[in-house]
Amino acid sequence: MPKPEKHVFVCTQSRPMGHPRSSCGEKKCAEIMEEFLWQVQQRELFNRFQVTATGCMGPCSEGPSVLVYPEGVMYGGVKKEDVATIFDEHLLEDKPVESLLVDKEFWS
Numbered sequence: 023m024p025k026p027e028k029h030v031f032v033c034t035q036s037r038p039m040g041h042p043r044s045s046c047g048e049k050k051c052a053e054i055m056e057e058f059l060w061q062v063q064q065r066e067l068f069n070r071f072q073v074t075a076t077g078c079m080g081p082c083s084e085g086p087s088v089l090v091y092p093e094g095v096m097y098g099g100v101k102k103e104d105v106a107t108i109f110d111e112h113l114l115e116d117k118p119v120e121s122l123l124v125d126k127e128f129w130s
């Protein structure tokens with residue numbers, strides 16, 4: 023297996039309804055994961071990018087959360103229609119999508 027150029031982690035954490043931290047599971051993260059997998063398949067990019075479902079990464083209130091390495095770029099509030107933009111601009115052109123970045127204070 024070739025080393026991926028970028029690794030995309032999609033939070034698929036769920037919590038019980040009413041939990042104080044909420045979760046990406048309440049915000050349709052499953053369809054975000056499916057869309058990333060669909061885009062990889064449709065564009066035949068299996069050898070370049072890896073997509074992995076993961077548990078909570080921290081910014082639950084800003085979910086669905088998506089983390090891209092090696093840059094360590096965290097996206098929040100990702101919608102299904104944003105996934106193609108992340109592919110076009112970040113994964114393929116190395117330009118993180120500024121409008122989807124989580125609050126800068128998250129990494130402080």
Ligand code: FES
Pocket residue numbers: 033034035036044045046047077078079080081082083085086087
């Ligand atoms: S539940 Fe997704 S970042 Fe916490």
